[in-house]
Amino acid sequence: MTNKDLANLIFPNVTKTVEDIEKMYPKRQLKENEEVTRFAPSPTGFMHIGNFMMALIDYIIVNNNGGVFYLRNEDTDKNREVDDAINLIMDTLKHYNIVPDEYEYDNKVVGNYGPYIQSKRMEIYHVYIKHLIEIGRAYPCFCTPEDLNLMRERQEQTKIRTGYYGRFTKCRKLSVEEAINKIKNKEPYVIRFKSNGDFENKIWVDDLVKGRLHLSENDIDDVIMKSDNLLPTYHFAHVIDDHLMHTTIVVRGEEWLPSVTKHIQMFEAFGFKAPKYVHTPLILKKEGESVRKISKRKDKEALMKYYEEVGYPSLAVIESVMTIINSNYEQWHQENPDKSFLDFQFDPKKMSSSGALYDLVKLEDISKNIISKMTKDELYSKSYEWSKKYDNKLQSLIEQDVDYYKNILNIEREQEKPRKDIAKYQDIYNLIWYMYDDLFTDISYEWGSITDISDIKNILNIYINDYYNDNDSKDEWFAKIKILAERLGYASNMKEYKKNKDKYKGNVADIATVLRVALTSKKNTPDLYEIMQLFGKSRIQNRFSQI
């Protein structure tokens, strides 16, 4: 009885060889400097901001240097899998226009290196595992979860390193005959990789972010195939898939750092070349005084869905994540205001090697700037698309009269120093509702320094009858308000007023405030002239008469 007999017993139906598979996945035709990156989420729910950051890095690397960016669905954990998850993830990527070159989605396969869904690659993994068994680098393990727990407890008690290694590798010592008998007896088993590492030996591992790391060799015989569904574990699938799909840079979270030695060892066992690694820092969240990993359950901003729902422009989210990816991004962007973020050269060395707090306030600022630079047509179409999904009230306002809505958006827009008060589409309704007559009922007015209703009525009457004219330019319009102010005993010149406050009842601002509140109910609004221009005399009159 040989290892070959054992391998045939375990995989009687595997007839292909490693060479057969290798032929199916020929080297990619890459130019110099071109890279192959991949985004490989496991479909366990909505997309997390940490995942998004990784996808963005993958995408940018390939945009910088050319190459291929592909999506691989890592669905080897059937217990945690969520049905629709991969669609949700793909939808999020599409929303941000981070579309992979190769993917498998909606029964459509794009690319020659598929299947891109791990559960569909079972046969491939089995070929390689079979090979490993044949050459004596993998073996079946019959230890039960109870056995393993017991072992770990004993290790903990005696304060030695936990794990299936060295003298604890019980099933490694089984003879081929014993193993074959157990399998024939239907004893459940997993397949373990036979490590040849020595924990006392340190090796150098390169990470593009952290630099050279001095790590102990792996000596644990890791599980590479699970007992119940014969699917591979992450470690094994990573090695096989990234080799066959010819990934050149693996971007993944920092939590994988401790297991790179396992991966390198497996790459070596097959004689494969290991990819370069970018281990990204964790995104953190401050909670009181302590800092922790941002969490899907506790933090709304951990889920990419949140940014969509609330209506941040996709570019704002991208740019705010870019500031975490590379700290020099912001400066670069200031110097190159007209370039796309895709022109930015990603440099892993510029990535922080410790975790970063994600700052929602910063996002607001970035987003206000981006929205302020949109034309009214752009903002209209983006906010309209958003409202159809998330805000019926805004949607119906827009649909009432598209041009009117655009004109409202255009107040203090499309000029050199545009207004910056919208951070997200969700803000719009509360900023503009008073521009709509059917919403302008049952109003509570926030008057300023002039509160007496008969004074107010008096001001409004004089203004509309003696001064207001739709055809006035802004200068003429304001000059008239000044004249009105003087006539009623209010200073028209602020400097003059500050010098001699006693001589006046107040100043132009008080008069303007009366007009503003009468028209909008609010003390703070965008430019009054532009608002009046949009209303026109008869609507102004209507609003005044509502007082």
Added chain:
RNA sequence: GGCCUGUUGGUGAAGUGGUUUAACACAUAGCCCUCUCAAGGCUACAUACAUGGGUUCAAAUCCCAUACAGGUCACCA
């Protein structure tokens, strides 16, 4: 507990032994401008780079120790 990684203002951070009196941006505060607000302009904001020791003419930058924080030790990824 073992192993690994990290620690510069409220936040993202620049910085790789000497014009850094620690950039820049956000936040915060004040002033200016102004019909209000949003902006915009100006100003302030780390006595000091976790702490303690070294090395050096010179250290946030190199070395050591300590503290703290995070990651990881699954048939989860």
